[in-house]
Amino acid sequence: MASSVIVEVPVIDFSFLKDATAFRDDTYVKLREACEEWGCFLVVNHGIKEEIIYEMDSAARDIFRLPKETKQKNKLPRNEMGYIASTPANPFYESLGILGAPDRTAIQRFSDYLWPHGNPEIRDFYTWEFDDFQIKAIYAYSSSVEELTINIIRVILQSFEVNSRLDTSQFWGFLRMNYYDLPKNEKGGMATHVDHNCIGLLYQDGTGGLQVKSKAGKWAEVKPEMNSFIVILGDCFKALSNGRIHNVTHRVMMERCHDKKFRVSIPYFYDFSLETVVDPLPEFVDENHPRLYKPFVYGDYRNFYVESKKKKIWTKGDFGSETCGEENLYNFAGIQVSTTTSN
Numbered sequence: 001m002a003s004s005v006i007v008e009v010p011v012i013d014f015s016f017l018k019d020a021t022a023f024r025d026d027t028y029v030k031l032r033e034a035c036e037e038w039g040c041f042l043v044v045n046h047g048i049k050e051e052i053i054y055e056m057d058s059a060a061r062d063i064f065r066l067p068k069e070t071k072q073k074n075k076l077p078r079n080e081m082g083y084i085a086s087t088p089a090n091p092f093y094e095s096l097g098i099l100g101a102p103d104r105t106a107i108q109r110f111s112d113y114l115w116p117h118g119n120p121e122i123r124d125f126y127t128w129e130f131d132d133f134q135i136k137a138i139y140a141y142s143s144s145v146e147e148l149t150i151n152i153i154r155v156i157l158q159s160f161e162v163n164s165r166l167d168t169s170q171f172w173g174f175l176r177m178n179y180y181d182l183p184k185n186e187k188g189g190m191a192t193h194v195d196h197n198c199i200g201l202l203y204q205d206g207t208g209g210l211q212v213k214s215k216a217g218k219w220a221e222v223k224p225e226m227n228s229f230i231v232i233l234g235d236c237f238k239a240l241s242n243g244r245i246h247n248v249t250h251r252v253m254m255e256r257c258h259d260k261k262f263r264v265s266i267p268y269f270y271d272f273s274l275e276t277v278v279d280p281l282p283e284f285v286d287e288n289h290p291r292l293y294k295p296f297v298y299g300d301y302r303n304f305y306v307e308s309k310k311k312k313i314w315t316k317g318d319f320g321s322e323t324c325g326e327e328n329l330y331n332f333a334g335i336q337v338s339t340t341t342s343n
């Protein structure tokens with residue numbers, strides 16, 4: 001395994017989203033290189049207010065403090081999208097998800113499962129139409145990160161001089177909350193994997209532990225920077241870009257060596273609807289760049305991914321072992337490009 005923490009993840013300043021004069025000549029080049037060589041980058045000056053992030057973070061902590069029986073009510077039809085309880089292989093990890101966020105109905109449904117009789121403890125403080133602080137925080141956060149994600153996709157495509165637009169009506173937001181609760185002297189995390197979706201915008205608290213692998217095979221720690229997000233590009237963006245955009249391998253490795261106990265991370269995934277056909281955008285395919293993937297139905301790929309993951313045997317604490325790697329997309333939809341010349 002490659003040794004870790006010797007390289008820095010690229011940082012992209014997005015202040016030009018609010019102020020066009022802040023656009024730098026090298027922004028597109030830096031962004032394109034980050035997508036091609038890393039499949040991830042840190043987003044700074046993104047314009048999302050600190051309070052929105054802070055309130056989402058504390059809402060997630062409140063929710064994870066609920067009893068397990070309550071959290072289990074967060075059931076979702078899609079595999080792995082509702083409550084994920086800790087397991088013998090990963091005993092200090094739990095996760096909850098809201099498919100469809102920031103859609104209010106989806107968030108309200110999540111709230112109704114968790115608090116079928118409302119949440120009287122905090123209800124009186126707010127007069128907004130949702131009666132819970134947590135729900136208000138989730139709505140504010142997920143609508144802000146959705147807007148930012150759409151902008152980031154647009155700018156990534158511009159950086160590749162691609163004029164095609166992605167049809168955002170094909171997308172679903174999926175807000176996931178990850179919670180790592182480590183007893184003293186224990187190790188915790190998430191095993192090495194690649195995300196199967198298009199793009200994830202991830203907030204992590206100040207604890208640290210997320211690592212990403214560069215295309216050159218070097219692991220880098222994503223240091224928690226105040227007020228930054230990390231963009232993680234997944235298999236579907238790789239397919240859309242005909243292999244140009246890298247699908248970054250990442251993992252979480254934590255050790256509790258001091259009093260800080262919990263780690264919260266909140267990725268917002270921009271996920272295709274299950275029936276969407278994923279096909280490279282036309283600008284990415286030409287004589288010099290032959291098609292690398294067959295068109296595929298996203299839901300079929302998702303099932304393939306989840307099944308491949310189930311087949312991997314993962315032992316406790318081994319966060320370096322891979323659950324779903326870069327080869328997965330190729331195994332499912334890859335076209336063998338002949339390197340031999342025939343006459």
Ligand SMILES: O=C(O)CCC(=O)C(=O)O
Pocket residue numbers: 176178190195202204210250251252265267
């Ligand atoms: O907790 C983290 O920082 C990583 C989360 C992640 O990779 C995921 O949810 O897919």
Ligand SMILES: [Fe+2]
Pocket residue numbers: 193194195232250
């Ligand atoms: Fe991930």
